Amino acid sequence: MSTNPAYTRILLKLSGEALMGNDSYGINRATIEQMVREVKDVVDLGVQVAVVIGGGNIFRGVAPAAAGMDRATADYMGMLATVMNALALQDALKHIGVVSRVQSALTMQQVAEPYIRGKAMRYLEEGKVVIFAAGTGNPFFTTDTAAALRGMEIGANIVLKATKVDGVYTDDPKTNPDAERYQTITFDEAIAKNLKVMDATALTLCRDQKMPISVFSIFKAGALKRVVMGENEGTLVHV
Template identity: 55%
Template structure:
């Protein structure tokens, strides 16, 4: 296997499947099966999940809500998604631990770096909820930060598109996909990969990012095995 420890970033929108809002159980179950395939291959997996399918702080701010309050609401939404993914994984026999950056003792552990790493080393999937626990930071930034903290080999961002394009492929049919691109090119071209704080964290810590289509079954294990799937940023 190419990687020993992977941080998988899933957007909240990816959990919607074909729905307009909320959680598509079929999509979550597919993700759980794909994650199990990677775990069964002996790779350690940690996960960060967004909350945009339930609540998005930036959108709420535009409608007049105070930004910090809206962001905290978004963090709670991520925990709901984490619990749904945790349930789907445990239903198929994956041992998991959910850790939150905001204390919620009744439903998850607090985020403790050393404990998270011990869980990973013992074969458990660790799911990180509530972002960084701070307003004004996205779950992309949380994914980069947690990946660096737990010494992951790579951040894999599972999306609904199969990589990074020169333009939005859903709007521009002439857009072409990059197989590999540098962090500097992402800056220079203003590509919408992850937010710039997340990109900078990865760049400064020499942590590669892979953007790929998580909705296509088998892509996750192919990446873990070193196949060329999606776009690599390094």
């Protein structure tokens, strides 16, 4: 087996919910520590890693109070939650010796740099992990869309969507034990079958720009590294 990574620059999409572990909301410390170790294993291969992180774990704690709130206001609150997650991820990476930079699509100079494409690419070339926070900076767009957009902007080889499920299935594997995992599937098939890969905007963006997506479980030990090495892990969505 080759020891060379199949991808040299990746965009990792982490959902906020993945940071909860088994908690109902918030950040589970053991979970985030396990995640950053997986990231370090890939960085040590010489792979350039950028991360887009969601905020559902933080926002979930205030969701009841947000019921009936204006959508744009709620989305901005969600963007702030992603900044909190980005800072937590940066701190966890620092503790294991991985240098990272947080860039936010919303300006908040005391805690994060503004998103500047050229600086982000330079950081990646220097071997730093770049964490993109605050989504696209616009309401009505999800962090899935932000992942697709940032992946294209930085010239990533692939978008890796890290979830709690180890790929895309023909049905919900939690309720249907006979559901089968797709090893590969085309964008058109995923859209036609309404499979839960990413939101429709992100999926269409990746299809149009021929940006492959890999969906895998961040909770499987070594799964991220296996995806980066091009092994049969998760589901590859391609043109």
